[in-house]
Amino acid sequence: MKNESDGRTVGRSTKKLVPLLRLAHARSGDKGDTANVGLIALKPEWYPILVKQVTAARVAEHFKGMITGPVERYELPNLHALNFLLHGALDGGGTISLKTDAQGKVFSTALLRLEVEPPG
Amino acid sequence: MRVAAGQGFWGDWLEAPYRQVTGGPVDYLMMDYLAEVTMSILQKQKSRDAARGYATDFIPLMQRILPLLVERGIKVTANAGGVNPRACAQAVAETARGLGLGGKLRIGVVTGDDLLERLDGLLARGHELRNVDTGRPLTDVRDRVRSANAYLGAWPVVEALRGGADIVITGRVTDTGLTLAPLIHAFDWQPDAWDLLAAGTVAGHTIECGAQCSGGNCLVNWEEVPDLANVGYPIVDAAPDGTFEITKHPGTGGRIDVAGVTEQLVYEMGDPAEYITPDCIADFTTIQLEQSGRDRVRFSRIKGRPATDKLKVSVAYFYGYKAIGTLVYAWPDAYKKAQAADRILRQRLADLRLKFEAILTEFVGVDATHGPLARATAPLDQLPEVQLRIGVRAPEQAPVERFTREIAPLILNGPPSVTGFAGGRPKPEEIVAYWPALLDKRMVEPCVEFVDV
Numbered sequence: 001m002k003n004e005s006d007g008r009t010v011g012r013s014t015k016k017l018v019p020l021l022r023l024a025h026a027r028s029g030d031k032g033d034t035a036n037v038g039l040i041a042l043k044p045e046w047y048p049i050l051v052k053q054v055t056a057a058r059v060a061e062h063f064k065g066m067i068t069g070p071v072e073r074y075e076l077p078n079l080h081a082l083n084f085l086l087h088g089a090l091d092g093g094g095t096i097s098l099k100t101d102a103q104g105k106v107f108s109t110a111l112l113r114l115e116v117e118p119p120g
Numbered sequence: 121m122r123v124a125a126g127q128g129f130w131g132d133w134l135e136a137p138y139r140q141v142t143g144g145p146v147d148y149l150m151m152d153y154l155a156e157v158t159m160s161i162l163q164k165q166k167s168r169d170a171a172r173g174y175a176t177d178f179i180p181l182m183q184r185i186l187p188l189l190v191e192r193g194i195k196v197t198a199n200a201g202g203v204n205p206r207a208c209a210q211a212v213a214e215t216a217r218g219l220g221l222g223g224k225l226r227i228g229v230v231t232g233d234d235l236l237e238r239l240d241g242l243l244a245r246g247h248e249l250r251n252v253d254t255g256r257p258l259t260d261v262r263d264r265v266r267s268a269n270a271y272l273g274a275w276p277v278v279e280a281l282r283g284g285a286d287i288v289i290t291g292r293v294t295d296t297g298l299t300l301a302p303l304i305h306a307f308d309w310q311p312d313a314w315d316l317l318a319a320g321t322v323a324g325h326t327i328e329c330g331a332q333c334s335g336g337n338c339l340v341n342w343e344e345v346p347d348l349a350n351v352g353y354p355i356v357d358a359a360p361d362g363t364f365e366i367t368k369h370p371g372t373g374g375r376i377d378v379a380g381v382t383e384q385l386v387y388e389m390g391d392p393a394e395y396i397t398p399d400c401i402a403d404f405t406t407i408q409l410e411q412s413g414r415d416r417v418r419f420s421r422i423k424g425r426p427a428t429d430k431l432k433v434s435v436a437y438f439y440g441y442k443a444i445g446t447l448v449y450a451w452p453d454a455y456k457k458a459q460a461a462d463r464i465l466r467q468r469l470a471d472l473r474l475k476f477e478a479i480l481t482e483f484v485g486v487d488a489t490h491g492p493l494a495r496a497t498a499p500l501d502q503l504p505e506v507q508l509r510i511g512v513r514a515p516e517q518a519p520v521e522r523f524t525r526e527i528a529p530l531i532l533n534g535p536p537s538v539t540g541f542a543g544g545r546p547k548p549e550e551i552v553a554y555w556p557a558l559l560d561k562r563m564v565e566p567c568v569e570f571v572d573v
Contacts, residue, residue: 074389074391
């Protein structure tokens with residue numbers, strides 16, 4: 001259940017956007033130079049909103065300038081969660097990295113800054 | 121059948137294992153000590169002293185809990201053995217004898233993961249140990265390798281338990297294998313019972329980071345997580361059919377709910393349908409979670425697939441040097457001053473013609489965690505203080521060493537209102553980097569031995 005970037009963006013709407021923080025929580029970690037962000041809907045009924053709006057392409061655009069590689073997205077409908085792999089996110093990763101967040105621990109909340117259309 | 125997590129990493133809360141064995145009934149205490157880079161540090165210690173190379177914190181911990189373990193019949197699985205499990209076992213045995221536990225304890229030792237002495241033989245036989253991220257063959261860095269270990273799975277630990285071990289001390293056994301092994305042993309799960317092995321693997325993944333699934337580091341209503349000062353570490357309460365609950369001892373702090381457990385499930389996740397271990401492939405898209413009681417989450421319907429014919433190998437190799445220097449700038453114009461200092465420092469480094477592989481500047485208080493996403497909304501002209509944090513990396517030590525002498529002068533010859541240099545000049549640090557590879561399973565033969573106390 002892997003989706004490649006599909007170039008989708010949020011459609012033109014007059015609805016006021018809200019930060020993803022209102023609809024989801026997240027935890028992130030590292031694998032080498034890749035950060036992973038698990039994004040979890042705060043309510044199961046909000047999961048389809050994440051699937052529709054938080055595409056790999058939008059996440060790649062969101063992290064522009066912070067990552068050097070592509071973004072992959074995986075779906076976990078059973079957990080109402082998406083998993084993002086942000087490649088080239090950690091300045092080489094692990095011990096090589098000079099970053100404060102060398103292990104990608106707070107990419108989670110950085111993703112929750114993304115603005116989305118709220119439900120209803 | 122209850123497996124309790126006692127340590128999520130080497131450096132985790134020292135009180136946790138003691139509380140796990142005293143706070144209520146458990147059958148096993150599982151402790152994970154090894155991260156990728158830990159093995160190279162331990163290898164270095166072993167090269168200086170043949171009796172070292174294991175997680176030394178494990179010994180005083182065992183000193184404290186061994187009498188309780190024996191009294192209550194609680195068994196231990198721990199990868200505290202690092203690159204010298206036999207020496208670790210000897211140290212535990214001596215400690216046990218000192219406590220008057222002679223004749224009451226059998227220690228199982230799992231080795232066979234250490235490939236350092238076998239590398240050239242493997243390379244000569246055509247096992248290239250290519251870096252799975254970059255595709256490069258290990259010969260690129262062969263002369264700089266500091267440690268090389270295959271990840272063993274649950275089965276050698278099971279063999280030790282079947283042989284009557286009370287304490288199983290291993291080298292590089294997977295974090296998940298330390299939890300899966302007691303379940304296989306207790307329920308007599310078969311090597312091809314992929315769904316059951318996957319369930320035990322998911323259980324292991326859930327508790328391998330200790331309290332990170334029982335209220336620690338959880339974003340949802342984080343201020344309402346009760347009594348984190350007394351956080352209860354997680355316990356797997358498992359059934360023979362592969363269903364299990366994650367819970368914790370009564371009266372402890374923290375919180376076990378679907379939200380927190382889900383955060384841990386997605387932690388360090390790659391493709392969730394293919395969580396590959398030496399024992400099986402677990403499919404995380406099949407896990408069903410349910411809040412089955414207060415501080416109890418039930419797992420069911422987990423599916424697995426056959427294990428691959430490869431083992432993951434973790435190689436650590438010398439990469440170069442790095443150093444990180446910091447200075448703190450105060451209001452007014454804290455951010456502007458820090459930016460100016462960064463420009464001045466970079467010009468001086470350039471004028472000295474120092475060659476670096478990377479120079480990275482972060483402004484802590486502005487962009488160190490969320491980069492440009494944070495800069496866009498922060499009140500940049502009113503910040504009370506900003507820490508300039510600048511790091512350099514190079515293959516050679518000399519330019520890094522010179523860099524460390526360029527921070528302090530800025531206090532007197534750079535922008536004003538600067539402080540925070542009490543720690544002194546930063547030290548150049550050796551970088552030992554991680555090289556993940558795969559190896560044919562048949563090339564690795566786990567070995568199980570016993571030490572009777």
